[in-house]
Amino acid sequence: MSKSKDDGILSRPLGRRQFMAYTAGAGVAAAGLSSTALAQASKTGVDPAKWTAAYIKSIAGTETYDTAAECYKVVPKDYKGRLTYWYFGPTQASPQIEHDLDKQFWDAFKAMYPNIQVTALNLNYNEMIDKLRTSAIGKAAPMVVRLPILAGVEFAAKGQLMEFGPESVGYSKDEFWPGAMKSVTWKGKTYGVPTNNETMALIWNAALFKAAGLDPESPPATWDDLVAYSKAIKDKTGKNGYGMVARVNAGNTPFRFMPQLWAFGGGALDEAEENPTYKSIFVNNDASKKALQASYDMYVRDKSVPTSALTNTQNENQDPFIAGNLGMMIAHPSEYAVMLDRAKKATGEDKKVADEVVANMRYGLIPKGAARRAVVFGGSNAHVFRPDLVDGGLDVNAAKAIIAFATGPEWSTKMAWVSSNPGNLRGFKTKWMKERLETIKFLDVTTSMLPNGIPFPVVPQATEIMNIIVPNMLQNVLTQKMTVAAAADTAAKQIKELMNEL
Amino acid sequence: MTLATPTTTIRKPASAGAVRPRKLNILQRIWKHRHDYLYVLPSIGVMLLVIAYPVYYTVYLSFFNTPPNLALEDKIYVGLDNYWRVITAESVHEATWNTWVWTLWSTFLAFVIGFAAALALNHEFRGRGLLRGTLLVPYVISAVAAAYIWRWIFHSDFGVVGAISVALGITERPINFLDNVDIVMPSLIAVNVWKEFPFAMIMMLAGLQTVPEQLLRAAQVDGANAWQRFWHVTVPHVKGVTLVTVLLLLVTNLNSFTIPYIMTGGGPAGASEIWITHIYQIAFGRIRFGLASAYSVILFVIMMGMGYFYVRALTRGDDRSHG
Numbered sequence: 001m002s003k004s005k006d007d008g009i010l011s012r013p014l015g016r017r018q019f020m021a022y023t024a025g026a027g028v029a030a031a032g033l034s035s036t037a038l039a040q041a042s043k044t045g046v047d048p049a050k051w052t053a054a055y056i057k058s059i060a061g062t063e064t065y066d067t068a069a070e071c072y073k074v075v076p077k078d079y080k081g082r083l084t085y086w087y088f089g090p091t092q093a094s095p096q097i098e099h100d101l102d103k104q105f106w107d108a109f110k111a112m113y114p115n116i117q118v119t120a121l122n123l124n125y126n127e128m129i130d131k132l133r134t135s136a137i138g139k140a141a142p143m144v145v146r147l148p149i150l151a152g153v154e155f156a157a158k159g160q161l162m163e164f165g166p167e168s169v170g171y172s173k174d175e176f177w178p179g180a181m182k183s184v185t186w187k188g189k190t191y192g193v194p195t196n197n198e199t200m201a202l203i204w205n206a207a208l209f210k211a212a213g214l215d216p217e218s219p220p221a222t223w224d225d226l227v228a229y230s231k232a233i234k235d236k237t238g239k240n241g242y243g244m245v246a247r248v249n250a251g252n253t254p255f256r257f258m259p260q261l262w263a264f265g266g267g268a269l270d271e272a273e274e275n276p277t278y279k280s281i282f283v284n285n286d287a288s289k290k291a292l293q294a295s296y297d298m299y300v301r302d303k304s305v306p307t308s309a310l311t312n313t314q315n316e317n318q319d320p321f322i323a324g325n326l327g328m329m330i331a332h333p334s335e336y337a338v339m340l341d342r343a344k345k346a347t348g349e350d351k352k353v354a355d356e357v358v359a360n361m362r363y364g365l366i367p368k369g370a371a372r373r374a375v376v377f378g379g380s381n382a383h384v385f386r387p388d389l390v391d392g393g394l395d396v397n398a399a400k401a402i403i404a405f406a407t408g409p410e411w412s413t414k415m416a417w418v419s420s421n422p423g424n425l426r427g428f429k430t431k432w433m434k435e436r437l438e439t440i441k442f443l444d445v446t447t448s449m450l451p452n453g454i455p456f457p458v459v460p461q462a463t464e465i466m467n468i469i470v471p472n473m474l475q476n477v478l479t480q481k482m483t484v485a486a487a488a489d490t491a492a493k494q495i496k497e498l499m500n501e502l
Numbered sequence: 503m504t505l506a507t508p509t510t511t512i513r514k515p516a517s518a519g520a521v522r523p524r525k526l527n528i529l530q531r532i533w534k535h536r537h538d539y540l541y542v543l544p545s546i547g548v549m550l551l552v553i554a555y556p557v558y559y560t561v562y563l564s565f566f567n568t569p570p571n572l573a574l575e576d577k578i579y580v581g582l583d584n585y586w587r588v589i590t591a592e593s594v595h596e597a598t599w600n601t602w603v604w605t606l607w608s609t610f611l612a613f614v615i616g617f618a619a620a621l622a623l624n625h626e627f628r629g630r631g632l633l634r635g636t637l638l639v640p641y642v643i644s645a646v647a648a649a650y651i652w653r654w655i656f657h658s659d660f661g662v663v664g665a666i667s668v669a670l671g672i673t674e675r676p677i678n679f680l681d682n683v684d685i686v687m688p689s690l691i692a693v694n695v696w697k698e699f700p701f702a703m704i705m706m707l708a709g710l711q712t713v714p715e716q717l718l719r720a721a722q723v724d725g726a727n728a729w730q731r732f733w734h735v736t737v738p739h740v741k742g743v744t745l746v747t748v749l750l751l752l753v754t755n756l757n758s759f760t761i762p763y764i765m766t767g768g769g770p771a772g773a774s775e776i777w778i779t780h781i782y783q784i785a786f787g788r789i790r791f792g793l794a795s796a797y798s799v800i801l802f803v804i805m806m807g808m809g810y811f812y813v814r815a816l817t818r819g820d821d822r823s824h825g
Binding site: 160479 | 567571572
């Protein structure tokens, strides 16, 4: 009996390139998958046949890496310098474990490079881009920034970033998802290194499902089902069914609405298509209008989602969920850790309710639509600003040291502990990945959404399209300021003007 | 005994041959007062740096297109195009309407409530000091903190006001204060008035304390009722401070940012977007610094016009005293 390729990987340590070659060579197994899943996978590079939950479990903990040795090859230990670093780290809404790991990260970096003086700034995810734009114009940018996957190309297009890729810190491009590498590539040049990549999943409260007469163990299979489930929960229990998020200029909104738009066959541009050109506007096609109509039905017709969805970020869904007042929401695996934290802090009757919610928490795949099942291929990337834009000038070795450290297999895994996946694919083979899989509930579900991931358009206008135009379209519909068709056409016009500006 | 008239003793008709003092031009006047200018030079330097340069740069940028995919140094000259785009944009018209609704209602209500509170506090009664201190609290609270607190009080799903209205059976569902295009602006104005009325109260209280007590008593002796004393004695005396208070409130409200931005970000669907939040969104949300600059220049001109009236109101007494 011949050994499978997986057996081969597990039987001996592999070099990085060998590992990736095995990963890429799994096309045969993909034959049984749908053409849409394969098409989606072609954009992210996540081979759906290979990257199954079982495969991820099978490779976890099979290799060890020496972080210090890898970093010191790039920048020696005794290097003396200074570093300014901006990132969106843990917030008050984050679980304690993220705060602990953030501290451990900085302590470990200090131990690794005791002579590099670090000024790190932890910024709010929703405010970071605006602040960074202003600081870059004012020549007060940080040396290194960890940016949401969507945003880097805007700064690259303006010529504000240095050419800087995995090779700059001793890694290979093959160690990262091709989709992630595309997000740091502008006009054929590389401007960053992926730190982490993830997809979200659908979370539901099984007790509320049961109370609404739904199967508590099965999530809605389609977006139409989700609308119906949301209404059933509202009608039968009086609680809100689905945690819609529709705030303008908040990153949470596109991460929750675009999967719906793509599932129906719509999009902002043609980013969900097999070979996106980013030249066709999909936001007002029939499929996009159907997706918008579904949101309208939940918010206006059924009133089955929070009224405050227009001003909420995802953080505002957490409290109603732990209080047993919200049926479903789209979130990271970290949401489970958040709920555990909140349940621990609750007292009296609240504690009883919170413990029940945690026990009834379920994770499943995000529903599919007429065209596909889709989720945002998210994550973040590390970038280096041009020396003349950095406050006090750029210390390129200090920048290399932090990026080598943060994007290596160890810390790209640890820093993605409860909310993401390591950007460096070798991280999947570490003992820390194994520990994550063993200790973090539902991680396998969110990870198994990876093959359905669709990256945001890699154009400098993406931030405005996703954070301003699309949420505005949604708000125009939900407030009944415009009809579905008018809102979609207005958004299409705005996108067209934006894309034709230059 | 004959009294000489002032005209015959003091003033003499100007004769054709009288020597007039030589009128100095502006440079000569500056030179004459050069030491005075020296004293204010540091302040002028700071003003030029922090006010004049930004104003100049904003005007300069307003003639350029600055798309998000271009660095600022690669901006494209477009002449007056940005001004035309601002003037003709539907979203600007909507923001302009919202701004005037916001400004006029906020100013009117803050002034009326502030004046009423000042009239009440102008009388001696037990606990007046405590009440005056309490009424000042909204004014001294940080606007950011107040906006966040009110955002939660007015939250459409779990706000305190909504919960009370449901508990008392007044409404079936929590009142939708912030996520409804028709109610959001009145809700924000209520918060703004709460924050601003103590300012009007303090200003008007100061004005009321300048009204001569004897005059009010004399009017009372002459048979004037309370309304007549208020209308014919108090109001004329506080006219000046009223004008200044109203102008300051108008300017402050036209420049508002914190409360609408934090509470709603201009939403939902632009229903609470006012000039300054709109400019901020265009500049930092959409990275159109040129367009935002043109918008700012237009607003600057409007503000300067109001500033002119404000300065005139402030210096009217000085003009009279200098003949």
